[in-house]
Amino acid sequence: MPELLAVSALALILSLFLGLLRVVRGPGAGDRMLAMQLIGTTGVGLLLLLSLLLDQTALIDVALILALLAAVAAAAFTGQELETGDD
Amino acid sequence: MTTSAMLILDILMVLSLLSLAAAALATSDARRSVILFMAFGLVLALAWARLQAPDVALAEAAIGAGLSGALLLAAVREQPRPALPDDTKTVHHRDHSSPKLLLEWTVTLLCIVVAGVLAWALAQAFDRAPQDTLAQAVNENLATSGVSNPVTAVLLNFRAYDTLLELAVLLTAVLGIFALGPARPGYRAAGPVFGGLVHWLVPVLILTAAYLLWVGAHAPGGAFQAGATLAAAGVVLRLAGQRTVGLPQGRTLYLVVAAGVGMFLVVGLSLLLLGRPFLGYPPAWAGGLILLIETAAMLAIAATLVLAFLGGRPQPPRTNVTGGKPLATLISTLSPRSRQGLSGADAPGAEPHKHFSEDNSQC
Amino acid sequence: MIEIMSSLLIVSGLGFYLAGSIGLLRLPDLYSRLHALTKADNLGLGLLTGGLALYTQDLLIALKLVLIWLAVLAASAASAHLIAQHARRRETQS
Numbered sequence: 062m063p064e065l066l067a068v069s070a071l072a073l074i075l076s077l078f079l080g081l082l083r084v085v086r087g088p089g090a091g092d093r094m095l096a097m098q099l100i101g102t103t104g105v106g107l108l109l110l111l112s113l114l115l116d117q118t119a120l121i122d123v124a125l126i127l128a129l130l131a132a133v134a135a136a137a138f139t140g141q142e143l144e145t146g147d148d
Numbered sequence: 149m150t151t152s153a154m155l156i157l158d159i160l161m162v163l164s165l166l167s168l169a170a171a172a173l174a175t176s177d178a179r180r181s182v183i184l185f186m187a188f189g190l191v192l193a194l195a196w197a198r199l200q201a202p203d204v205a206l207a208e209a210a211i212g213a214g215l216s217g218a219l220l221l222a223a224v225r226e227q228p229r230p231a232l233p234d235d236t237k238t239v240h241h242r243d244h245s246s247p248k249l250l251l252e253w254t255v256t257l258l259c260i261v262v263a264g265v266l267a268w269a270l271a272q273a274f275d276r277a278p279q280d281t282l283a284q285a286v287n288e289n290l291a292t293s294g295v296s297n298p299v300t301a302v303l304l305n306f307r308a309y310d311t312l313l314e315l316a317v318l319l320t321a322v323l324g325i326f327a328l329g330p331a332r333p334g335y336r337a338a339g340p341v342f343g344g345l346v347h348w349l350v351p352v353l354i355l356t357a358a359y360l361l362w363v364g365a366h367a368p369g370g371a372f373q374a375g376a377t378l379a380a381a382g383v384v385l386r387l388a389g390q391r392t393v394g395l396p397q398g399r400t401l402y403l404v405v406a407a408g409v410g411m412f413l414v415v416g417l418s419l420l421l422l423g424r425p426f427l428g429y430p431p432a433w434a435g436g437l438i439l440l441i442e443t444a445a446m447l448a449i450a451a452t453l454v455l456a457f458l459g460g461r462p463q464p465p466r467t468n469v470t471g472g473k474p475l476a477t478l479i480s481t482l483s484p485r486s487r488q489g490l491s492g493a494d495a496p497g498a499e500p501h502k503h504f505s506e507d508n509s510q511c
Numbered sequence: 512m513i514e515i516m517s518s519l520l521i522v523s524g525l526g527f528y529l530a531g532s533i534g535l536l537r538l539p540d541l542y543s544r545l546h547a548l549t550k551a552d553n554l555g556l557g558l559l560t561g562g563l564a565l566y567t568q569d570l571l572i573a574l575k576l577v578l579i580w581l582a583v584l585a586a587s588a589a590s591a592h593l594i595a596q597h598a599r600r601r602e603t604q605s
Contacts, residue, residue, distance in 0.1 A: 130214030
């Protein structure tokens, strides 16, 4: 079973790497935002696998933070600023 | 099988990091490089996790990826937008004037020197005998530190001075931020989807921050990670069009921002008065004192980071605060109807902030 | 028995992750890539979480895992919408 976890972690980092190819080369700015989504979900999966593989339950907390903060990053990217100094 | 899989995993992780860093540096569009830098931060958090450093991974995920990304994006936006759409390749005209070139070469040389020094230090660390390392010394004294997480023990007990000075640096940063003038103009009120996200994200972030603060005593976590998570809640509120993003107004803000350094000093000086060394906690009280200092530090760090995102002194709300339940007023802020009048975002100014600061002082 | 179930869940989760990445590489434009990424990856995470929850047999950790999956679901749904909306806005502006 640990072998399966290790190979799964490898598969996840491989899929992350493949996704990064698109992120780095992608034509538009939105493509780079996909990086947040990609790393957000793939990273959470990888962290959960690593937490069981390396026997570190704290990594599950890291996965939670990663999931939440990836959403914050997406919101930061797409927030529309008020044009005037009306604030 | 497992070790070879992990080896390939490590190699792929390093390749991802390097390619993200190279891509972030190679592009001439500031926004593009900021987003790639955020991605780099997230993958770096994964790398810390792989190296079995959960505290650093927590901090990297919270601060390096989420918060500094938001800060940099807000800063990049202040540049005038280029006239061309993103898809066309911008021709990057290199500035060949000699002072600029000299500066570039100096910075490059300095980076190489610093990298060399770090590599040398790492090589030295590999050669050390196990009994000389910091980890050994910490583990031997962990029982008297008041916590069972060695990282927290080092930060808040054995090397408490360093943390005090770090918090003083944050306080100085706040002074600099206040000197910038009024805060940046805010953001448009959130639409229904973003509003729905904010509705559950902010309470969950606040709760997670409290959890990280509490768990830092015996598991990875602590004041810095909790403060960063709390700041993320403030940033999300700001992005949703909330004006007073849970920050207290006026004098209370100064108090909260100075609370980290202040609590350290209060505890340290009281211990001095009791005849103990400065910040030398009596082992029986160490746990409680550490929690007290960490709570104050969390609030200070969160306030500092939110102020950094605001980019200046927060402006007081313009209209009078009406009474009303906090949640109802928060809902009315985020509904599409409030987009008509910006003053709709002002009304719940005091209520959520009371909610916010009350919630955290109960930690 | 539980090991077999959890292994199956984990492997199928991985399949969806890889499918999402391949979609990311091969699909023509931003919106379809968002589809591939968000839907496939979240399902992959769900299956992975299910497999890991079965594997740990610790109730608290299993609950934590499921909660993380739900948080990722909600967060990435909103994020995908925000990204697509932003891209649409930029298209209609320029």
